[in-house]
Amino acid sequence: MPSSTHAASWLDLPADHPFGVAHLPYGVFSTADHGPRVGVRIGDDVLDVSEVARIGRDAVGVGDGPDLTAAWEQPSLNAFLELGHDAWAVARSWLVEVLTDAAHAERTRPHLVPLDDVTMHLPVEVADYVDFYASEHHASNVGRIFRPDSEPLTPNWKHLPIGYHGRSGTVVVSGTDLVRPRGQRKGPTDPAPTFGPSRKLDIEAELGFVVGGSSTLGEPVPVGRAAREHLFGVVLLNDWSARDIQAWEYVPLGPFLGKSFGTSISAWVTPLAALAAARVPLPAQDPEPLPYLRGADDEVFGLDLHLEVVWNGTVVARPEYRDLYWSPAQMLAHLSVNGASIRSGDLFGSGTISGQAKETRGSFLELSWNGTEPVRLDDGSERTFLEDGDTVVLRGWATGTDGGRLELGEVSGTIRPAATA
CATH class of the missing domain: 3.90.850.10 (Fumarylacetoacetase-like, C-terminal domain)
Known part of the structure; x- marks a missing residue:
């Protein structure tokens, strides 16, 4: 079995969780008090990534990179997709950093929403x-x-x-x-x-x-x-x-x-x-x-x-x-x-x-x-x-x-x- 490429998350997820730091899939979710926006699944929670990006604009190179906050505030992944593969790589690297370095835990934890409290939407506005x-x-x-x-x-x-x-x-x-x-x-x-x-x-x-x-x-x-x-x-x-x-x-x-x-x-x-x-x-x-x-x-x-x-x-x-x-x-x-x-x-x-x-x-x-x-x-x-x-x-x-x-x-x-x- 290959060795892990990611440190353990400060969320203390089970090592065999199928939605751990090595996965981080994107979706679009809403809550009772907020409309659809982009989220990332981590364990049994959804991370409101636009909010985390907003407070982390100067972290891990994000401040000098693409405007992830604006892309992730949208009700589909399309704006993020349009940023291109370099931005996708920056975003993924940054999310891994945020979820594995305990220095980010205090400011990130408030933006985790339990899956049971969200409604999931079509993740992409399908073009063709x-x-x-x-x-x-x-x-x-x-x-x-x-x-x-x-x-x-x-x-x-x-x-x-x-x-x-x-x-x-x-x-x-x-x-x-x-x-x-x-x-x-x-x-x-x-x-x-x-x-x-x-x-x-x-x-x-x-x-x-x-x-x-x-x-x-x-x-x-x-x-x-x-x-x-x-x-x-x-x-x-x-x-x-x-x-x-x-x-x-x-x-x-x-x-x-x-x-x-x-x-x-x-x-x-x-x-x-x-x-x-x-x-x-x-x-x-x-x-x-x-x-x-x-x-x-x-x-x-x-x-x-x-x-x-x-x-x-x-x-x-x-x-x-x-x-x-x-x-x-x-x-x-x-x-x-x-x-x-x-x-x-x-x-x-x-x-x-x-x-x-x-x-x-x-x-x-x-x-x-x-x-x-x-x-x-x-x-x-x-x-x-x-x-x-x-x-x-x-x-x-x-x-x-x-x-x-x-x-x-x-x-x-x-x-x-x-x-x-």
Whole structure:
């Protein structure tokens, strides 16, 4: 186990606390007497970082650096993201100092708020949202389900990170209920399409990447710059999917209403810096990607992240992120290679995280093999797709830079009945 890179906090947290000094995820919170602003989770408290920055402007180089107080007083992380990677590093170093040096304890302690006393909000005002399809096992499973007489992977899959543009306005924070979508559906043997609530409502267990810093329209962002300057942090992401609506609409232009009704993300954004010990090599990429998708090992990497999918209290799958074929830096480079600009607050998803074994499949489409193999829950009930009232929780963890267990903020949602006509 790696040795700790941080001194113990004066908060006297348990050494194995998953939200210790080695983590420090960012979120947006409010209290009964104060509106939304940026906070950092430490243990079971939220640190009101704008207030701490205000009293520490002359500490640890912060007085000569970016105006963190102004950025952290905002009701989203966007202003902080726009400050860029150097400011993120200064902020993280300073927060570690504040939370580990007892000299800061007296003035910092009043700005710690118990988690039970806060309301969490969407951490980022999402600028653009893109969802990729980076798991070879997921793409192969979907190909076998829907194209049983063809090759599982389409010819382009190993040449470029495939994705689609989603709807940023329907990205919601963990804990938000999801209303069952309505739309057109047509089964293979139906004579004509019908309209109504989705009968094949699904989830997709994903990792979302939060982007900081902007680029100029017409200038692609190369892999190295994407990795070093624009990947701020990660969230767990549930790309809710109406498979019957999706199946009828997706040819020829891809996902639309079967995806755009809702995407849930966790309230806490884990900085990529906190996941330095979780970086691992990608699976072998064959054929070798085109030059614009190549990079050094510290630019093109995977992450050893472990996920759980919990359906009405039953763990039904344990996907492994390290199985994904494409790197986040490759995804961001491909997203911009045509000259499309990126903005602070952009969010992109990895696509469903699935492995080769059944218990590592990250969607109910795969777990139930399109409804032909019901999933048994601990209460004895069986499911193929989501029913009204069902709750899904995604959890994730990795090894932190101190060698301990670092837990990502969970993402949950409960299905409510479709709206009446």
